[in-house]
Amino acid sequence: MSAQSKFTRRQALKLMGVGTFSAYLAACAAPAAPSDMADSDMPAGEKKKISISHIGGGSMEASEKSHRMKLLRSSFPDIEFENRWVSYAAYLDKIPVQIASGDLADLQFCNAFNDIPLMMENEVIIETGPLLEQYGQNILAVTPEGAWASTVYDGRQVAVTHNIYDLNIWTCQYRGDWLESLGMGIPETIDEYGEVLRAFSNSDPDGNGQDDTYGRLLYNSVRFDDDFFHAFGVAVGHHLNGFWRQRDGRLELDWVQPGMKDALSWMSSVWADGGFHPDSISIPLGQKDNAFRAGIAGNVYTAWGAIDFAQEKIRTVAPEATVVAGPAPEGPGGRGYTGEGWPWCFVIPITAEHPEDCVKVIDWFFTPDIASQIICEGVLGVTNKGLNENGWCVEYTPAEKKAMGDEWSQKQNEVQDISVFWGLWLTIGTLGGVQPFPTFPPEMKKHFEDMLAAKYSEEALAAQVISQEYLKLTEKPRPVQADKEFWPGLQTRFGEFISQAVAGTIDIDQGWSEWLDFFEKNGGPLLTEQVNEI
């Protein structure tokens, strides 16, 4: 009995050892190298295969029904496209696994700030600079120069294209009717701003005799409220991503500048006066505009493009409501709105067999003839008017949509799976404000400019101008090595500190000293050094 048991255990251990070692080897194995077979070696009649990962459409099937996928397949008959559609929700969980396993599409959609550092570490993507020079002239012609900075490593470009919409879209928006009823104007300075928030909360701006209104709902534990911070010469950086700027010839993180403490003290005083909605510290980002749209908060810091939508929503409870955008409030440190830059891009993994064709395919999307067919909102011929006699797409104007009534809703329902978020190719004028390409011939450009002008209210277009006027971007172009080890800890600690400071649950002086101490002892100086070495 004991002899058998001893033998079994030994054997089990041996098997476990061999199994673990095999699994380890499998996990550490380098991804397969790209095939050496040149295009000319392809057997006659055999199609090249290219897989594209993209976000767009509500399902794979819906994605296939889209005009752009049909056009892509018909325009490249010698290429067999594998459509690796992925929903945005799935993408967030899936991409780290894909990177670690090397299981990437030939044209892989990803986030430059979050995903490319991991891809570089795993050595799974190729340099694209020379390919872009040779095959990507249309891409280069329409992409803002600033967009490329986040994907340059050791002087080498690793993205094949960036989104051409940017996320520099933020503005302060106010309930115009509330300002009017309180006899106040749009605030220009941070002090006026504080007074407006307090009045929205405490002076019954809706005149219903009840204490049921607030100045504003902060987002996601004060991680998205940089309009306040810029007035003190600092910023948190949207999504708590940090904000770096030049100070005495060196890049320094705003989080450790004295202005940060001043900003927090100012916000804490507004909080104490009831200027902020009490859910502000716990509300998730996805619900950031809710209080404003529900008509219980008078101010919001959000994308300019949603201003008309917000006004319509508020009018369901307050028919006379108006929404107006205002400038960034000015304070002792200046003023500004944080831009989020150009985070989305395509890369090519080392496993891609036809990298040249990958670049040609993306470049094709940026040619005026093709872009002018796919840049419109909606589904061709269903929720837009289709192509005009020049072959350029035409959107319905808001008035035309309104006139259609139920028919318009039916059309939207009919294609709702196809027309959701388009990832890289957001349509003209949406979220990031895609503009008509500079490469469009004059007549084509005017066609789209006119369409854009008809799409939004005057207030919204004014808000767009404001968002650009006060735009500020972090000067740190991309992550550095020390980020991986130290940044998550710094983010967590700083996030805790600022939310506690604003809500008044800690002594700000003491909290500030402790935070600075934490920063010094947990990689802050090394991080600063590496950022300055980029």
Next chain:
Amino acid sequence: MVASSSFRFRLESILIYLGLGIFAFIAVTPFLHTIARSFSAEAPILRGEVYVWPVGFSFDAYERLVIGGTFWLAYRNSFIITTSATLVQMFMTILCAYPLSRTYLPGRNFFMTLIVFQMIFPPSLIPFYLTVREVGLIDSWGSLIWPYAINTFNMIVLKSYFQALPRELEESAIIDGANDFRVLIHIMLPLSVPVLLTLTLFYVVANWNLFLPAIFFINDGNKQPLQVILRDMIWSMQLATQTASADDFERLAGMEALKASSVIIAAIPMLIAYPFFQRYFIKGILLGAIKG
């Protein structure tokens, strides 16, 4: 004396019911709140006016969820995945648990060591993903079934239950000429109904709520289970509200109610299943846990 003990008994009962009532209230309130939100108009939800009763009663959210093919496709997918996976899992769990419950099985300790080892040290995600990919299961429902064909904890519960059954029953069947399969099917399984139903419930719930494996292994949106589709729907709408123009108002209104209704709809099959399994549930767990 009698009156005093009766009073004490009544007081104890009141306190017990009061305590349980408070517990039940705490457990049920979030669910009632979600139901109330799912039937409410959007404005009251956003204004924080909805508690446990709908305000501005409306079926809109449910209508929008069930109109269109995606929702029913997802429901069908989840149903197929749950049914197939549960059948496979029960089959495999029984086939594994029974032999391991027999003390005369050669190498029993060795197999148990292997099984417990992987329970303590489960495979990490990347090798797991690579294995699933290498055997060609990516983008097939097989990837949600075969890698999860047996749950170690459930298997050990069943093994313990089999072990606890009187040995004499098996011996008398063997004397009558029954082989191991016959003993399993005609003796052990009929005596194990409570634990089998309990484990089925465990598996059904886990399979119905399947989420991350589907995200990792299934690319085709038409094969995704309900939970993934519902999250996609909500994400899409949230993103769309960022980009929306005023004419999208109707389409994107009512998102909060939609979220709540999707939670309710996803929970309905489990709400229906639980009462049928409930009477076996505690019994099964206790019996299986008596002997290790």
